[in-house]
């Protein structure tokens with residue numbers, strides 16, 4: 001689903017290798033033990049020191065690769081600032097560690113900083129009864145919810161303790177990184193207040209997970225907000241990004257840098273349209289997020305039920321908002337959908 005894009009490189013660089021993208025802008029690709037197996041981080045040369053956009057996951061591999069870079073090519077000048085696209089662990093996981101080691105500043109949107117803390121607390125608190133009840137409200141039987149909960153293992157890859165202090169960035173702000181000016185664009189859908197950074201002077205977009213080159217980002221209605229319509233937020237953001245120039249160089253967090261922004265936005269929209277049609281096709285009678293997840297995201301159901309239930313519910317809520325499905329909540333708070 002990435003036809004017609006003009007990739008700046010055909011193959012990714014080796015993990016942990018510092019790669020030139022443009023003057024004063026470098027790329028480091030770091031391993032992630034789960035799909036999509038890597039994350040792209042960007043290093044921006046401020047002159048007296050560095051800004052890094054996203055740090056990668058909190059693993060020994062990632063730690064060793066940063067350590068090697070810091071002892072080598074980056075040795076001469078300090079890390080001044082970390083700027084984050086969003087708080088998912090594959091991007092934000094090492095934030096607290098970097099801050100402790102270097103005393104650098106952290107810049108990110110407020111809702112992402114709060115999400116980072118929420119995820120950290122949830123992990124520290126252990127098994128989540130609220131999520132079990134969310135699954136039951138969305139169609140899983142008590143037995144099914146128990147089996148899914150029992151299959152969950154605490155992830156040792158979730159981030160360390162997040163930084164306690166940060167600089168808030170908002171949509172429309174202009175920030176300096178790597179001797180360029182970047183406009184902050186925030187978007188919902190993939191995460192609460194995901195930041196993208198656009199350099200208008202040179203038409204460069206640090207896109208985070210909002211626009212990926214080879215896959216569509218997850219769009220999840222979270223257990224904390226079963227009525228949310230993140231798919232609408234995600235599609236609205238794609239629409240707003242169309243205002244950027246067609247020949248913008250896009251630097252995604254997963255995949256390869258490319259030109260062809262407008263083609264990619266159209267492909268992502270088509271992908272989600274097809275997914276909405278797939279969900280409609282399995283929703284011929286009364287349905288719910290559990291039944292849809294079994295049909296459309298069967299592999300994720302046990303491995304990553306937050307993704308499977310959340311994606312299913314995001315599509316169902318979108319279809320309800322479009323008037324294609326009717327949403328019903330019964331006296332036991334069980335949520336179901338039926339063709340409108």
Ligand SMILES: [Zn+2]
Pocket residue numbers: 086088190191209
């Ligand atoms: Zn993400």
Ligand SMILES: [Zn+2]
Pocket residue numbers: 039088090091209253254
């Ligand atoms: Zn990601």
